[in-house]
Each structure stands twice: as C-alpha cells, then as structure tokens.
Amino acid sequence: MVVTATPALGRRRAYRDVWIIIPVYNEAPVIGGVVTEVLRTFPNVVCVDDGSSDGSAERIAATRAHLLRHPVNLGQGAALETGLRYALAQPGAERFVTFDADGQHRVDDVLAMLDLAGQRSADVVLGSRFLGPEGEVPWQKRIVLRTAAAVSPTARRLKLSDAHNGLRLFNRKAASRLHITMNGMAHASEITGFLARSGLRVAEAPVTIRYTDYSRTKGQSLMNGVNILFDLSFTNKKG
Amino acid sequence: MLIQFLLLAAVAVLIFVFVRHWNTARTRAWKRLAFLAFCVANAYAVLRPGDTTKVAHWVGVGRGTDLVLYLLVVGVTMLALNTYLRFRVMERRLTELARDTALRTAQRPDPERPLAAVEGDRTP
Numbered sequence: 008m009v010v011t012a013t014p015a016l017g018r019r020r021a022y023r024d025v026w027i028i029i030p031v032y033n034e035a036p037v038i039g040g041v042v043t044e045v046l047r048t049f050p051n052v053v054c055v056d057d058g059s060s061d062g063s064a065e066r067i068a069a070t071r072a073h074l075l076r077h078p079v080n081l082g083q084g085a086a087l088e089t090g091l092r093y094a095l096a097q098p099g100a101e102r103f104v105t106f107d108a109d110g111q112h113r114v115d116d117v118l119a120m121l122d123l124a125g126q127r128s129a130d131v132v133l134g135s136r137f138l139g140p141e142g143e144v145p146w147q148k149r150i151v152l153r154t155a156a157a158v159s160p161t162a163r164r165l166k167l168s169d170a171h172n173g174l175r176l177f178n179r180k181a182a183s184r185l186h187i188t189m190n191g192m193a194h195a196s197e198i199t200g201f202l203a204r205s206g207l208r209v210a211e212a213p214v215t216i217r218y219t220d221y222s223r224t225k226g227q228s229l230m231n232g233v234n235i236l237f238d239l240s241f242t243n244k245k246g
Numbered sequence: 247m248l249i250q251f252l253l254l255a256a257v258a259v260l261i262f263v264f265v266r267h268w269n270t271a272r273t274r275a276w277k278r279l280a281f282l283a284f285c286v287a288n289a290y291a292v293l294r295p296g297d298t299t300k301v302a303h304w305v306g307v308g309r310g311t312d313l314v315l316y317l318l319v320v321g322v323t324m325l326a327l328n329t330y331l332r333f334r335v336m337e338r339r340l341t342e343l344a345r346d347t348a349l350r351t352a353q354r355p356d357p358e359r360p361l362a363a364v365e366g367d368r369t370p
Contacts, residue, residue, distance in 0.1 A: 068353060070355070075348040075351075076347075076348055077345070077347075078347050085344070092349065093348075190337065
C-alpha cells in the first residue's frame with residue numbers, strides 16, 4: 008500500500024477537530040487496516056478495545072490511533088461511551104464520529120456526513136443504509152432493520168429510515184449531552200430515544216455499507232433483537 | 247377465591263416495590279422481616295403440619311401443600327427479580343470501574359510512527 012503524503016496531510020489538517028471513535032471487540036484480522044485507512048483522512052482516532060482476546064489491542068497499538076482498553080468485555084454501548092468521554096476531553100475536539108471496527112463503513116460517507124451537518128446546521132447526523140441505493144443490503148437484513156425502524160416509536164418521531172446504523176456524527180453539544188447507559192447492543196435504540204427527546208437537530212445521510220464476508224459473519228443476529236427489547240424494557244424503571 | 251386475590255396482590259406489590267425502590271434502607275428492612283417471618287412460618291409448619299391445611303382452607307386452597315407451593319412461587323419470583331436488579335447495579339459499577347481504568351491508562355499515539363498499515367493486515 009502506498010501512502011501519498013502531501014494531499015493527505017492537507018486534508019488531515021482540515022479535520023483536526025474531528026474525532027473518530029471506534030469500538031473494537033475481537034477484530035484483529037481487519038482493525039489495523041481499518042484504522043490506517045481512517046487515519047489517512049482524520050488525524051484523531053480513538054479505538055476502545057472492549058476486552059478483546061485476539062490481540063486487537065496490539066494491532067491498534069501499532070497504528071497512530073489512541074488506544075483505550077476496557078479490562079473486561081462490557082459491550083459496544085459501553086465502549087462507545089468510553090470513547091466519547093475520552094474524545095470530549097481532548098483539546099480542540101468539536102465533532103465526534105462513531106465508526107464500526109469491522110470495515111463496513113466508508114471514510115467517504117463520513118466526509119459526506121460532515122458536509123451535510125454543515126449545510127443543514129445539524130447537531131447530529133445519522134447514517135442510513137436506506138437513503139441511497141439499497142442493492143448492497145442483504146434482503147434478510149433489510150427486513151429486520153426496516154421492521155426495527157418501523158416499530159420503534161422514537162425512530163418514527165425522528166422520521167428515521169434506519170435506527171441501527173453504527174455511523175453517527177455528533178457535535179460537541181450533542182455528544183456532551185448524550186450518556187449511553189446500555190452497555191450492550193440496545194444502545195442504538197437508547198441513542199435514538201435520547202435524540203427524540205433532546206430537541207437536537209437530527210439529519211440522516213445516505214451511507215453505503217460494505218458487506219464483506221468478514222462483516223457478514225459478525226453482524227447482529229435476529230435473536231439479538233430479543234435481547235435488545237428485553238434490555239430496553241427495563242431502561243426507564245431503575246429505582 | 248381469596249388465594250387468587252392474595253397471590254395476584256403479592257405479585258403486584260413485589261413488582262412495584264422492587265422496580266421502584268428496591269434498594270432503599272426501608273425495602274432492605276422489609277426483606278429482612280420477610281425472611282424472619284419465613285423462618286418462623288417454616289418452624290411452625292414443621293411442628294404442626296395440619297395447620298397449613300387449615301390456613302389453606304381459610305384462603306380457599308384445597309391442601310396445605312398447594313398453599314406452600316404457591317407461596318414458594320412468589321418467593322422464587324422475588325428472589326429472581328432481586329438477583330436480576332442486583333446484577334444490573336453490579337454491572338453499572340463494573341462499567342464505571344472499567345471505564346475509569348481505560349481512561350487512566352489511555353495510550354496516546356507516538357507522533358513519529360509512520361501512517362502505513364501494519365504488515366499482515368488485510369484491507370476489508
């Protein structure tokens with residue numbers, strides 16, 4: 008792989024206020040490549056290793072990303088929250104992007120989301136797999152995700168077409184008000200719920216997901232939806 | 247039947263108490279009193295087994311054994327709920343602890359390190 012230094016550097020300087028947050032759990036085969044690709048455009052990347060046992064942390068340590076390590080596995084929601092807290096404390100950090108570790112997200116989509124946030128002066132931009140061409144999304148997945156978006160009251164209120172996309176952009180105002188308490192996968196619904204109540208300006212941007220064989224084996228299963236519903240039903244009732 | 251009312255009321259009270267204020271000092275005191283009452287009732291039922299049937303008849307249950315079984319179900323439900331909620335609190339504490347450790351031991355990148363990918367990584 009050849010890294011062309013000059014244009015990348017200029018670009019990187021323009022995005023110094025952007026922090027890319029990548030929750031990582033057992034992604035050693037791809038994480039180094041994913042992080043390196045992101046770093047070509049964005050200088051600030053923080054990876055939260057969520058107690059991986061496959062050497063993901065060592066792969067990250069070999070890149071120019073910041074590395075946080077959960078001593079035990081807590082879940083993707085917890086890793087996102089940790090990464091956001093860290094990024095919020097960094098000087099000059101203004102924009103925060105959550106990005107998946109398995110290589111399914113594209114840096115170009117992040118750039119488009121940053122542009123969109125500027126144009127529409129949105130506080131939050133959520134990636135949607137269904138605004139652009141849908142050909143890439145496997146049909147079983149399309150049905151599950153469409154149903155999830157349709158039955159979720161908050162996703163309806165925000166008129167979201169995709170409530171479970173890992174690619175999200177927050178400005179400082181939104182990121183500092185967001186507190187993810189759902190450690191597992193229910194954090195996606197928790198985030199849309201927060202956004203619906205918050206009064207923040209939310210926009211959706213079309214993103215293309217690279218469904219590689221690798222990411223396919225790692226995707227959320229249908230049964231995980233049951234876990235998400237169960238977690239959420241207890242969310243607002245803590246004493 | 248009286249037993250139906252009692253059991254349904256027990257379930258409603260349990261849900262309310264545990265979900266709302268399950269870990270206040272007052273609830274803890276009630277839990278201890280309930281445990282004490284359970285022990286006393288146990289000893290009594292062992293000493294005078296015929297009386298459980300009498301009590302069962304008062305509340306509209308055929309046999310003392312059935313009454314004990316029903317109460318056991320309520321007890322087990324309480325235990326399960328209590329354990330579940332306790333685990334959630336533990337999980338929250340563990341999360342805070344792990345997050346604190348992660349933030350304290352953050353590894354900042356070495357600015358001298360080249361940007362290129364690590365050998366052996368496959369681009370997704």
